[in-house]
Amino acid sequence: MEENKHVTIYDIAERLNLATSTISRALKDHHTISDKTIKKVKKTAEEMGFVPNTLAAGLRGNKTKTIGVLIPTVTQPFLSSLISGIEITAQKSDYTVIIMQSHDSYEEEVNMAKSLYSNRVSGVICSLAMETRDTAHFHQFSNNNIPLVFVDRVPKDYNTFRVVIDNYTAGYKATKHLIEQGCIRIAHITAGSELGNLYNERKRGYIEALKDHNVDIDEKLIINLNSVTYEDGVKASNALFDLDPIPDGLFAPGDILAVSAVQTAKKRGIKVPEEFKVIGFNNDPISQIIDPNLSTITHPAEKMGKAAAEIIIKNLKSSKNDDAKEITFLNTEVLARESTQK
Amino acid sequence: MEENKHVTIYDIAERLNLATSTISRALKDHHTISDKTIKKVKKTAEEMGFVPNTLAAGLRGNKTKTIGVLIPTVTQPFLSSLISGIEITAQKSDYTVIIMQSHDSYEEEVNMAKSLYSNRVSGVICSLAMETRDTAHFHQFSNNNIPLVFVDRVPKDYNTFRVVIDNYTAGYKATKHLIEQGCIRIAHITAGSELGNLYNERKRGYIEALKDHNVDIDEKLIINLNSVTYEDGVKASNALFDLDPIPDGLFAPGDILAVSAVQTAKKRGIKVPEEFKVIGFNNDPISQIIDPNLSTITHPAEKMGKAAAEIIIKNLKSSKNDDAKEITFLNTEVLARESTQK
DNA sequence: TATTTTTACGCAACCGATTGCATTTGTTGT
DNA sequence: ACAACAAATGCAATCGGTTGCGTAAAAATA
Incomplete structure (x- = not known):
């Protein structure tokens, strides 16, 4: 030995x-x-x-060349791609990445934030847990001049960097696409969430698009979920298919929901896209596996990761106390595939 | 401020x-x-x-309560589930997890191993990069009594902990299942890899199952790939479908390959499972999305992660120099779904 | 050759928690 | 009331790089 x-x-x-x-x-x-x-x-x-010995250097200099990433889970395609982007950029500048999963639990998020702080990370990238309503646990970073970037699921009332997509516009585009494909009774699934207002934004886009194109807004066609699992999607879809007449289109704010709707429709003998068109969100791998292929909205996960990491690194270099905590908006696009074909 | x-x-x-x-x-x-x-x-x-300040404590005590995870990528479902398992177990014992991606590159793996060592991780869990042929960069852990656990893609000639499935048996079971479903011309896709001999093992199981059941072994039905992407799968499948007669079954050692085969078959008007049965491997999410649902072999990713983390933590506690570096085998099962139905 | 400037390196404090050993305070027994 | 012992706390070194400042040696200038 x-x-x-x-x-x-x-x-x-x-x-x-x-x-x-x-x-x-x-x-x-x-x-x-x-x-x-x-x-x-x-x-x-x-x-x-x-x-x-990184520890010795970090202790002395009070900086570690480490970026802490605090996200709900690594198993969602969007988030694992986000990590990938962060990692690629971090590595170029010789930063190490620590990843922690909140599992969408507020309590865990608080603990892990403390753990990241305890590890003296140089910067933090976070996508909020679903449960999170309060962001006080991030003050320890802000107060100590540790750059903090929220990604995707961001708090609206926190003055810090944010990297997001324009969920309103994305929702608008998705809905408009359905209208253009001939839908006139367009359903929508949404989810409640205070801080991560992205579902609300998507819904706003949906509503506005309907209004702008003189399509009736029918509250019965809007289903509100607490979580966005496959099972929830099945329930929501069945509720929609129990209506008479059934809707002829659905804008689901996530591909899992969209896929569950497609599969539920098929099970009930409803033809997609002939009788029922669906557009999802995220461009997850499953969207290209399902038959018919799912139309969806691109969500530039890797780009967002890269952008977030770049902000951290740039901020760390310049060490100026930039009070300007800008919001970075990345583009989304409609990816028209089979599930919304005329 | x-x-x-x-x-x-x-x-x-x-x-x-x-x-x-x-x-x-x-x-x-x-x-x-x-x-x-x-x-x-x-x-x-x-x-x-x-x-x-974790750094100060770590420096003094020369231990950090941190587990380093070195894997090809976080974006594969199997690996992100693995991480999830590691994380859950680690968290219970108050360990932090550092994740690094080798992107299947030997050079990156070497660098990141050094980085983990530099960060004085308490233990390391690794799934080897495809490119890796040499494991000298792990000696720094072994030599310094830092527990090292290889998972899934493990070196065969390294005396350390390993958590794996029995790929041979899994391959045997998969093939046997096809035979039982009536297949007599069973194709197989495999991939070359020196260290991570898991494809070879699966192939061995395939061959043995054929022999045991007196099914002809036809070398033309065995396709060798360098990588296991969707595109590779499409090429391989097309090669198989160009044969006359085409095979009536396929054991693909990964769900991506299996899915690509199913989709290619559908495109060419070959009916799955009537004319062509397919079984995959891993039980990835896509296996339940594709139509027909894919039969597959379960790969207990999260369990493997938990097991690996437990080994690390247990070893760290007991601090005995257990020279017995056991290999942990976890179970796999055939998940019979639509794609292999009679 | 004497003096200033440059170049190259050494000294020692420092970061913050940990821990073996010493010391003080408190308690029990006689 | 005093030794003997236990309980509670303090002292100071330690982990391994980093860095401001001081200094010796070499080079440039007077």
């Missing part, structure tokens, strides 16, 4: 008969160190298998 | 006129500290908004 103690700069210093400060600077190509020494140090460090 | 400096145990000590050692111990319910003091300290800590 080789119990190699970690190699430190002290070990290198001793071997080369230099001061630790010299080693430290040499490893960072500090200009006051001669090229000869730098080469010598680096070579020796390599030979001895030196790996810097 | 409130520039709150972080509250430390020194601040608490000063306020209460106690030594930092007392504070530190009080916060951990050390038995040598009186209940009165403990309560007082905890209350004050709470009031002052104290959050322990």
